[in-house]
Amino acid sequence: MHNLDWRSVARHVLLARELDQLEERELVAGKMNDPRKMVKYQFSAGGHELVQVLLACALDHPHDAAGVYYRSRPFMLTIGLTAREALAAGMARAGSPSEGRDVGVVFNMPSRGRATALPSAGDVGSQFSPSAGWAHAIRYRARVLQEREWEGAIAVAMGGDASVAANGFWAALNIATTQNLPLLFWIEDNGYGISVPAQLQNPNGNIAANLAAYGNLKIFECDGTNPREAAQTIDDAVRHVRAHGTALARLRVPRLQGHTYGEDQRAYKSEGQIAREFESDPVLRLREFVLQNGMRAEEWDSLVSSVRAELRDALSEAEAMPDPDASQATRFVYFDGTVNAQGGLRTEHAHLAITHGAAQRDGTRMNMLDAIRKTLEHELRANPRMLLFGEDVGPRGGVHRATVGLQKEFGEARVFDTSLNEEGIMGRALGLAWAGLLPVPEIQFRKYADPAQNQLDDIGTTRWRSANKFANPLVVRMPLGFTFKQFGALGDPWHSPTAEVMYAHMPGWRVAFPSNTADAVGLLRTALRGDDPTIFLEHRALLDTNPARRPYPGDEFCLPFGTAAQVTAGDELTVVTWGECVYRCLDAARKFEGRVEILDLRTIVPWDKEAVLASVKKTGKAMVVHEDLYTAGFAGEIIATIARDAFLDLDAPIERVATADAPIPFNVELLNAVLPSVEKIRAVMERLLGY
Numbered sequence: 255m256h257n258l259d260w261r262s263v264a265r266h267v268l269l270a271r272e273l274d275q276l277e278e279r280e281l282v283a284g285k286m287n288d289p290r291k292m293v294k295y296q297f298s299a300g301g302h303e304l305v306q307v308l309l310a311c312a313l314d315h316p317h318d319a320a321g322v323y324y325r326s327r328p329f330m331l332t333i334g335l336t337a338r339e340a341l342a343a344g345m346a347r348a349g350s351p352s353e354g355r356d357v358g359v360v361f362n363m364p365s366r367g368r369a370t371a372l373p374s375a376g377d378v379g380s381q382f383s384p385s386a387g388w389a390h391a392i393r394y395r396a397r398v399l400q401e402r403e404w405e406g407a408i409a410v411a412m413g414g415d416a417s418v419a420a421n422g423f424w425a426a427l428n429i430a431t432t433q434n435l436p437l438l439f440w441i442e443d444n445g446y447g448i449s450v451p452a453q454l455q456n457p458n459g460n461i462a463a464n465l466a467a468y469g470n471l472k473i474f475e476c477d478g479t480n481p482r483e484a485a486q487t488i489d490d491a492v493r494h495v496r497a498h499g500t501a502l503a504r505l506r507v508p509r510l511q512g513h514t515y516g517e518d519q520r521a522y523k524s525e526g527q528i529a530r531e532f533e534s535d536p537v538l539r540l541r542e543f544v545l546q547n548g549m550r551a552e553e554w555d556s557l558v559s560s561v562r563a564e565l566r567d568a569l570s571e572a573e574a575m576p577d578p579d580a581s582q583a584t585r586f587v588y589f590d591g592t593v594n595a596q597g598g599l600r601t602e603h604a605h606l607a608i609t610h611g612a613a614q615r616d617g618t619r620m621n622m623l624d625a626i627r628k629t630l631e632h633e634l635r636a637n638p639r640m641l642l643f644g645e646d647v648g649p650r651g652g653v654h655r656a657t658v659g660l661q662k663e664f665g666e667a668r669v670f671d672t673s674l675n676e677e678g679i680m681g682r683a684l685g686l687a688w689a690g691l692l693p694v695p696e697i698q699f700r701k702y703a704d705p706a707q708n709q710l711d712d713i714g715t716t717r718w719r720s721a722n723k724f725a726n727p728l729v730v731r732m733p734l735g736f737t738f739k740q741f742g743a744l745g746d747p748w749h750s751p752t753a754e755v756m757y758a759h760m761p762g763w764r765v766a767f768p769s770n771t772a773d774a775v776g777l778l779r780t781a782l783r784g785d786d787p788t789i790f791l792e793h794r795a796l797l798d799t800n801p802a803r804r805p806y807p808g809d810e811f812c813l814p815f816g817t818a819a820q821v822t823a824g825d826e827l828t829v830v831t832w833g834e835c836v837y838r839c840l841d842a843a844r845k846f847e848g849r850v851e852i853l854d855l856r857t858i859v860p861w862d863k864e865a866v867l868a869s870v871k872k873t874g875k876a877m878v879v880h881e882d883l884y885t886a887g888f889a890g891e892i893i894a895t896i897a898r899d900a901f902l903d904l905d906a907p908i909e910r911v912a913t914a915d916a917p918i919p920f921n922v923e924l925l926n927a928v929l930p931s932v933e934k935i936r937a938v939m940e941r942l943l944g945y
């Protein structure tokens with residue numbers, strides 16, 4: 255507070271305001287006719303500028319980071335985004351923070367000597383739990399890895415008053431306060447979420463008052479248009495988080511314009527209210543304040559003129575920037591060997607090699623569960639940046655027992671229980687990964703990942719959205735499918751849906767679905783040493799049963815993704831399958847020895863097209879078997895590929911056997927009625943062989 259350079263504060267506030275006005279007056283649709291020079295989405299930060307600039311000034315630690323949102327441009331301009339980049343972002347040009355891939359105000363920016371702007375996303379509320387992840391990483395790197403330069407850093411999660419109703423806000427609040435992480439919840443309260451008043455987002459519309467009694471949470475509140483009060487409160491809040499832990503600051507600000515350009519506020523605000531908001535404009539208040547504190551009126555005016563001149567230059571430069579190269583539109587969905595990302599193994603970790611040796615054949619025979627635990631244990635030992643967490647993974651060792659003993663061996667900082675919130679588990683993982691750690695979360699059952707769908711989507715797309723400036727390799731383990739107990743098969747609508755196809759539809763993820771011990775070890779290790787996020791699916795019926803048992807393949811064994819295994823050789827029919835269905839197919843094919851070639855895909859993304867096509871070209875017939883539902887299951891993708899690329903080799907229609915299009919039933923007779931039974935598979939094999 256004492257060292258605050260008010261001239262610089264004024265310059266940044268004016269830059270943000272003038273930039274909005276330049277866009278509103280000249281660059282939005284209707285004012286600008288050239289689509290290349292048009293700013294198609296304009297989000298004014300009018301009214302929010304002062305608090306954001308003051309926050310940016312307070313974040314003076316090199317490892318501070320902020321989970322920004324679409325109205326955070328004044329903050330971005332203060333931590334180093336140039337006006338040229340901001341304008342180029344609105345015009346979707348190359349050289350802007352997302353290289354034209356994302357909406358112009360959806361920012362990401364590795365540190366330029368100031369705070370890092372964590373990759374923001376369009377889904378309101380999704381910024382909170384990744385910010386908690388960064389806060390968690392600060393503590394881990396400072397205390398466990400003893401990296402002194404991380405001491406005293408903080409994370410800030412920025413949002414509006416409506417964002418406090420989002421799942422992600424509560425997920426992060428519980429993460430941060432239960433662990434007292436150095437995270438500042440930063441709520442710019444302009445009273446509205448688009449048109450919905452704050453009173454409909456939480457009682458009486460005051461999140462600060464409502465959380466006054468929340469444990470481990472210090473509350474700060476101020477009039478965000480009053481320079482002295484705001485500067486003091488923000489300074490206090492940041493200092494508190496650095497020294498003591500979690501806090502929430504509510505900054506009351508006006509929103510001078512509509513939610514986006516062109517939105518008429520008069521549908522939900524009275525003329526009187528709009529006028530009052532303009533009277534409380536923080537730019538007017540700031541001018542008054544600096545003039546009272548020594549700045550001359552001419553100095554202010556010349557600041558305005560110099561900002562305007564700077565923006566004119568920036569506009570010419572932005573207009574001259576090229577469009578992104580269309581041939582690169584899908585580049586960086588996955589790691590392509592280009593190393594420059596913040597976060598991610600290659601820049602941050604002592605990178606562990608993915609080896610290509612053969613599996614040891616003389617290892618102890620082991621079930622899949624023990625082998626997964628052993629692999630996690632080995633990698634935890636090899637990589638001090640790896641963290642394992644989820645519900646019940648600590649002292650209990652996981653409800654499936656895959657982490658038994660690991661907390662005892664590696665300590666609570668590396669293997670820990672989380673609050674019951676999957677959005678929080680995945681969002682925290684994302685923030686940890688950006689901060690250079692290797693998160694390995696467990697989702698207790700596949701279906702329970704559904705509340706984390708926004709984070710899963712955003713994890714997959716960060717590298718692409720940031721044009722390779724941020725990466726987040728991590729491995730999420732999800733058990734799924736029906737299971738076997740002493741009394742027989744058991745399934746239900748909650749613990750058993752597989753739905754792996756959903757993840758094949760999410761760009762940026764790799765998806766493994768091993769069917770045995772050796773494959774599970776090899777694929778898990780490759781994932782843990784790889785550069786892309788991976789969903790590792792563990793079939794419950796294979797974890798602790800005989801069919802999947804194999805010799806342990808060794809502590810360095812890695813298996814490449816996208817390489818199918820030939821389970822049986824045959825000349826007349828290709829059967830493509832994965833997971834537990836491998837064993838059903840084996841059983842069904844017993845009768846047709848030498849005639850049926852079974853391929854176990856092992857990974858769904860990428861999947862081994864070459865092996866499938868080569869086999870179909872040999873046999874001339876194909877079927878796909880999976881436990882996921884029939885309609886829009888991954889079989890459809892494989893069949894379409896075969897139909898296109900092996901059309902002339904086909905001697906029969908391509909078939910599929912899959913679970914009936916229904917939820918998974920509890921009663922065993924009902925369960926067996928919907929699953930792809932051995933009998934159904936055999937009948938289709940028979941039909942195709944005789945075709």
Ligand SMILES: Cc1ncc(C[n+]2csc(CCOP(=O)(O)OP(=O)(O)O)c2C)c(N)n1
Pocket residue numbers: 325376377378379413414415416417418442444446447448509513
């Ligand atoms: C999950 C989700 N739901 C809805 C939207 C559409 N949307 C975008 S901004 C917004 C209002 C958010 O208001 P607030 O958090 O108060 O921030 P402000 O815009 O007022 O700064 C809504 C509903 C969205 N982007 N994401």
